[in-house]
Amino acid sequence: MANTRDIRIRIKGVKNTRQITRAMQMVATSKMKKAQDSARSGRPYAMLLADIIGTIADEFEEVTQSYFIERPVKHRGILVVSTDKGLCGGLNGNLFRELSKIDKSAKFVSIGKRASQYLSRTRRDLLADFSVPDKPSFADIRNIVEFMLRSYDEGRIDTIEVVYTSFINTLRQEPELIRLFPLNDLDSMVEKLHSRFQSDSSPYPKDNREILIENKDVVLAELATLYLKQEIFQLILESQASEHSARMVAMKSATDNAGSLIDDLTLQYNRARQAAITQEILEISAASFSQ
């Protein structure tokens, strides 16, 4: 009976698949731990930077540096942080749902193959696409930040915003849109940062003394650039933590599904085998009776 052989081959195939998904789950787990650690270790830096910018915000009512002034928005500039690889559940799908809400005049810059594919498929205005390695360093994202800043300086885009997947916990990741430039509402920015990192440390109390800053415009521009760089870096790290945990969960359920499929198939196989044996015995005994 060919049936048992077919089932045996299928069981083998499913077992192989389970092995692969289990390996991917392990890899994602270890990568997720690393990504979470590096996302966490960047936080004190981000907080301190935000606090310094916050100090300046308190100090100067009128900041004339162009990064701090809102201008009429013709084209929003949106950086989309997606993944290069698939097999991570609904992560990219959720991200793209967020993108579809954005109006057509916006211009996009993408990180990761998935986003650039989606954007060209939906005929959005894609300025550039980048890719970042796993465990990126500050130097790896330098190009991206410089490109965004240049576009902003040249007036091709009037805001710098980031759509990324924020990491809430291993089972929950949610797409989120954050506006980085212009820095025209610094107080709420600092506040948001504190709530995002769930830090209970309040910023260092400031009285209203005058601050000595030499070359104010240069310092402000450099601080703003550093802030942009730091934030984009941090958001990429967080997206990667999300990606790996989403993949881990997806692969875990794939492994579990493969396991239950194997159980079902084994049951079927045994049943078919038993049926074949019974059939044979019947035939033999029928043959001996007839003699």
Add this chain to the structure above:
Amino acid sequence: MPIILEIVTPDSVVFSEEVEHVVVPTVNGKIDLLQRHIPIIDRIMPGDIKIKSKKEEKILAVGSGFVESYGNKVSIITDQAMDVSNEDEQVIDEAVARAKASLEEGKKSNMDQAQIELLEAAARFEMAKKIARKKSG
């Protein structure tokens, strides 16, 4: 009254202690920050930071970044910071030579300006390590 000094890089909090005073290399020259210093924000250059606390004197090498002094708190954010007192002098010398060589190479081979700047920063940081190492004896 001591001041609180905090040195933070993207990777970690390098230093967070109470100190007596600290000398920081800014683009406008070295400044010595003691308690009750006027509030100040400035850019820092790659160089050596001298930290003096009650027990000891410490010298760190830092890259570029910012320093903020407000009240009795001094915060330094920088791309890299390193305690070099335990580093081997020869290793540092070699690193300086390597950084300089790759900078020269980059200039010759028409590299991207941004890349050259990066190499320059690296070379300066290596030099800062060397100076800091010498000073810490």
